[in-house]
Amino acid sequence: MIEVNAPVTMSDVARVAGVSTATVSRVVNGHYGVSARTIAQVRTAIEQLGYESSLVASSLRRSRTNVLGLVAHSFQSYTAEVLKGVMKALSRSGFDLIIYANSDLYGSYSEGWEQRHLTRLSGTLTDGCIVVTPWGEVRSRTPVVAIDPVRGSTAPSVMADNLTGATTAVEHLLGLGHRRIGFIAGRDSLASAWSREEGYRAALTDAGVPVDPTLIGRGDFNPESAAPLARVLLQRPDPPSAIFAASDGMALKVLEVARELGFSVPGDLSVVGFDNIPESALTEPGLTTVDQSMYQLGYEAARMLKSLVTGEWDEPNQIVLPTSLVVRGSTAPPTSAPRP
């Protein structure tokens, strides 16, 4: 019987098997140069003691660990969906996954978290990392793939076709007859936020509707950031008849504020989001939004990282995935009579 709480180390195995730790290591890793008899002895000792090698210790000395990392600053639905895709891509690939998330989740966290986490892991633990919605460009000695990268980055990344998606969303509102369309922007540094705003502007301009800067609120993708912005837009004497938010999280917040202020959706106000997180289908009414398959983003990012690590990647470094409009109940033609 093994005593509980005994951390079994390699030297324990070596002692029991009557060999050196080097030999145990060779057996564990299947290296050449150990006799069959010795291998059997070591195996027996390992079995008997219930030994498992420490990922930490081995990763310190080794260069390859067969572990990929994912760092994210928060863990909302967005990240969860991405994660499912990542796991799918990694299934039976020989790579394990470590997700590192810091505890400064809600509230203000300092910029550069991704660099900190990355260097803390990447130095040794992981062979490469996926970074979800980074704050800036990162440096790392192992490959890094960004999901939803910063603007202007040329590093490996995966993102949705945000420009087309946003354009389609606004065209949908225009098609319903809306002309005063508010916009709540995302975090400025991200390419996605930028493209979604571009799409908003382009669709309006193409339709001959002038862009009114006072109808644009500057959020940061954090749902909380949308509340005051929505309040400002809706409490104007001339509120917009529709609001396009750059993320579902923010759009759902807009729905909340609208309800609170007595707007009926879609009667008094149409709302469109972006992302198509699961919650968007559950609200009453359902949120019209742009689907960007976060699952797919994660899947592609993991596939790319895997190949980058093994040095087999031969496709373009920047992947752009298509989007599609999902029309639900939160959009309708504007009422002719503006709300008093």
Added chain:
Amino acid sequence: MIEVNAPVTMSDVARVAGVSTATVSRVVNGHYGVSARTIAQVRTAIEQLGYESSLVASSLRRSRTNVLGLVAHSFQSYTAEVLKGVMKALSRSGFDLIIYANSDLYGSYSEGWEQRHLTRLSGTLTDGCIVVTPWGEVRSRTPVVAIDPVRGSTAPSVMADNLTGATTAVEHLLGLGHRRIGFIAGRDSLASAWSREEGYRAALTDAGVPVDPTLIGRGDFNPESAAPLARVLLQRPDPPSAIFAASDGMALKVLEVARELGFSVPGDLSVVGFDNIPESALTEPGLTTVDQSMYQLGYEAARMLKSLVTGEWDEPNQIVLPTSLVVRGSTAPPTSAPRP
């Protein structure tokens, strides 16, 4: 300018600052015994080189790392929801989180994964771990909290009130008039699977309905496992008028099979699940299910683990959370005329 791909180590900092690595370590960790002037020098060097301490290296030597771990064998909606709760509980707690998931996600993976992962991490990297739906009892020198533990475990755990939940679900079906109610069980080793089956039996017995063993299919919580079982139940000459599945994932599979075999839900067949994962609200019709707030499970588990690590826990080691029935469109009274 710093050269790219240069892994900056503590000795680099020491060299630049003109001190020993021990002093750098003291500065980094805010230990006593360093003059203000030296601290400034070291800080400058750290800044200049962009140094970040390696989590791996320090965890090897240290006992406390302020990192908690979570290991899960798969990453479906269930785990994602749990994770959100965990993150919430850990936010601004000073603890970071590492999630370890292996790549043998889909398909057959060997039992005992949780023990392997645990020993690989727990030896050094983490101060404690949360294990989601383990295969067996685990040993670890650091605290472990199980979410949905194995049957008969007395170790720290968090679980839903599965007995009451299942009883309520079946009573709901009985109340609608169903008498032939099929059941698809979960993974036998888990306490939750056991309790849910107990609830099923108890509700039937209390209502004076004999338990028919041929109406019980033995699944394992994996959605795939439910398909053949549902097929068997529904292709009988005398199919049940309702099926209660021990998890939503399996219940959704039952819906699929039912549709495939030409059963209309809830016309020909009522279906009830357990868990209330987000997808359950999205199907047509929506799935009637038992809500067990996986978010809450994660939240409580993290709260408990946090306190166990710091040695402040003074509540019972086993937490049971309430459940509630969510009635949606997949249940209705049975049609009087049995299906041909």
Added chain:
DNA sequence: ACTGCAATCGTTATCGGTTACGTTTCCAGG
């Protein structure tokens, strides 16, 4: 100037593995 105690800082062992290198063993070939 001398002692004694803190404060400061470097040296070194250590965590649990991996691996370069050196040593021993064994056997085939001369």
Added chain:
DNA sequence: CCTGGAAACGTAACCGATAACGATTGCAGT
């Protein structure tokens, strides 16, 4: 019997950090 070389295995350095311990320095007290 001797030599050469490969196979088998141990020794020790090393990965990047921490911490126990020892050494040095500075300064107050006498």
